[in-house]
Amino acid sequence: MPHNSAPDTRDGSIGLESQLLIGGAVLVALVAAVTILAVSRRKKRLTREFSSPLIATAPLGGLKANGIKAGAPSASAFRKSPIQSPAGSDGTTSPQCVPLTPSYSSMNVTTNAENVQPARLRSNGAAAAAELGPDRGTLTLSLQYDPSSAALQIGIIKCEGLPELTPLPASAGQCKLDPYVKVRVMPENQHRMKTRVLKGTKDPNFDEIFTVYGLAANKLREHSLHLAVLAFDRYSRDTILGEIIYPLGATDDLINNNERRAVTLALRGRDEVSETRGEALISMAYNRQSNSINFALMKMKDLPKDSTMGLADPYAKIYMLYNGQRMARHKTHVKKKATDPVFNESFAFELPAGHTTHDLDKISFEVLVLNKDGVTRNELIGQVHLDCGAEQWVSCRAQPGKQVAEWHRIIKF
Numbered sequence: 001m002p003h004n005s006a007p008d009t010r011d012g013s014i015g016l017e018s019q020l021l022i023g024g025a026v027l028v029a030l031v032a033a034v035t036i037l038a039v040s041r042r043k044k045r046l047t048r049e050f051s052s053p054l055i056a057t058a059p060l061g062g063l064k065a066n067g068i069k070a071g072a073p074s075a076s077a078f079r080k081s082p083i084q085s086p087a088g089s090d091g092t093t094s095p096q097c098v099p100l101t102p103s104y105s106s107m108n109v110t111t112n113a114e115n116v117q118p119a120r121l122r123s124n125g126a127a128a129a130a131e132l133g134p135d136r137g138t139l140t141l142s143l144q145y146d147p148s149s150a151a152l153q154i155g156i157i158k159c160e161g162l163p164e165l166t167p168l169p170a171s172a173g174q175c176k177l178d179p180y181v182k183v184r185v186m187p188e189n190q191h192r193m194k195t196r197v198l199k200g201t202k203d204p205n206f207d208e209i210f211t212v213y214g215l216a217a218n219k220l221r222e223h224s225l226h227l228a229v230l231a232f233d234r235y236s237r238d239t240i241l242g243e244i245i246y247p248l249g250a251t252d253d254l255i256n257n258n259e260r261r262a263v264t265l266a267l268r269g270r271d272e273v274s275e276t277r278g279e280a281l282i283s284m285a286y287n288r289q290s291n292s293i294n295f296a297l298m299k300m301k302d303l304p305k306d307s308t309m310g311l312a313d314p315y316a317k318i319y320m321l322y323n324g325q326r327m328a329r330h331k332t333h334v335k336k337k338a339t340d341p342v343f344n345e346s347f348a349f350e351l352p353a354g355h356t357t358h359d360l361d362k363i364s365f366e367v368l369v370l371n372k373d374g375v376t377r378n379e380l381i382g383q384v385h386l387d388c389g390a391e392q393w394v395s396c397r398a399q400p401g402k403q404v405a406e407w408h409r410i411i412k413f
Contacts, residue, residue, distance in 0.1 A: 136242030136267035137161035137202070139181070139227055142209075143248070144260040147217045152248075154225065155209040156181050156195050157262070162202045162241050165231055178232040179204050179241065185212060186224045186245070189373070197232045221249035229267060230376065238376050242267025277382030277412055278302040278339075280316075280367060283346075283405040284386075286396045291355070293320070293396075295365065296346040297332055298405065303339045303369070303381065311337040312371040312381060319366040320349045322359075326366070334372045360397050364388050369410055382410035 142155035164177050178199050185191040191212045198204040215223065228243040244265045281298040297316055305311055315334040319326045328349050335341035351359075367384040386393050392406040 132163040132241065132269060134269065136163055136269055138264050138266055139229060139244065140262065140264045142260050142262045145220065146258060150213060150215055152212045152215050153209055154183060154212065156183065156206045158205045159229055160203050162229060164202055165239060176200065177202055179229055180232055181206060182228045182230060183210065184226040186226050223248050240376065242269060244268060277304050277369065277410040279407050280384050280410055281405060281407050283403050284392060284396045285403040286400050288400040291351050293349045293351065294346060295349060297343045299342040301340045305339060311339060313373040314338060314341050314381065315370055315372055317368045317370065318347060321364045321366060323362050361388050382412055384408045384410055
């Protein structure tokens with residue numbers, strides 16, 4: 001009789017194992033992709049928020065006639081305060097840096113905070129702040145310290161008499177000012193707070209309180225508060241209306257009495273007498289073979305030291321312009337706490353194919369020097385402008401391939 005052997009199932013089992021392995025690998029890849037996407041979105045959200053892990057915020061509530069909060073919380077309330085990030089405006093967040101593609105056929109540049117021309121920025125920001133005058137209004141705050149929990153409560157109560165950026169006729173009956181307040185605990189600058197934006201008022205009542213932890217009683221008098229009142233601008237840079245530094249040692253018995261003290265401070269503008277903001281060493285070369293311009297920012301010197309914030313964290317944005325329109329951009333790294341930063345960074349600005357010498361005569365460069373960690377984020381320090389007739393740029397065009405270096409004054413923006 002013929003021998004009936006059992007069917008061989010090895011091929012089937014191997015095929016099933018392969019399918020299981022492939023399915024498992026696909027599942028792991030899918031989980032990893034979802035995790036990376038979630039982390040990326042969370043990081044983007046956190047970068048837009050003005051937060052600190054050691055700061056809590058809560059509303060102040062009612063105020064007595066003497067300006068002190070009615071029903072001040074007990075010392076135990078400091079320890080139980082929820083750790084939250086203060087709610088505020090993201091109006092000071094700068095747009096992301098996306099280089100523009102050079103094109104001579106399309107000269108329309110989208111109007112936003114990055115692409116607005118310098119004259120427009122000056123009219124909305126620096127020039128407006130310079131024309132505010134000496135009277136910047138007042139800021140009322142309250143302070144209370146709990147030694148047992150090393151917690152300082154800072155209450156931003158109100159501002160009065162803030163200067164208006166765009167005065168309107170008396171018949172209009174409107175106010176275009178949208179103020180908010182930023183607070184820093186100096187000198188470390190680790191604790192930062194920001195109130196919400198109040199729309200259309202020169203006398204905003206914020207009634208917001210922030211709790212800062214980790215300030216030892218024996219070190220409290222060594223700290224100061226930097227308070228700045230700013231006007232929110234959705235389409236340009238926020239304007240500093242006034243600021244003041246308040247030393248915590250100026251409040252008598254803040255540590256011993258554990259009582260809430262109210263203080264009214266007169267705001268002031270910045271003392272910016274000098275138009276010169278230092279110098280920048282720039283090296284340039286026109287490369288005819290690669291159809292590009294090499295632009296190198298070597299270093300800067302004698303950058304101004306802020307009378308209130310101290311040393312800046314400088315960096316630069318470099319623009320190539322064609323007929324006055326920004327066509328391409330590069331950005332340097334940030335140098336921490338430096339008045340004489342060394343960059344040694346080189347960038348290539350590619351020119352469109354088929355350009356002529358006449359086209360080079362229409363190209364100019366603009367260097368914006370910024371402070372990464374100023375009162376406003378990416379605060380402008382000054383600028384360097386190399387127009388088409390600048391001696392350095394003319395020499396580069398006349399001697400292709402030769403690197404030409406020259407010092408330039410950084411002027412007030």
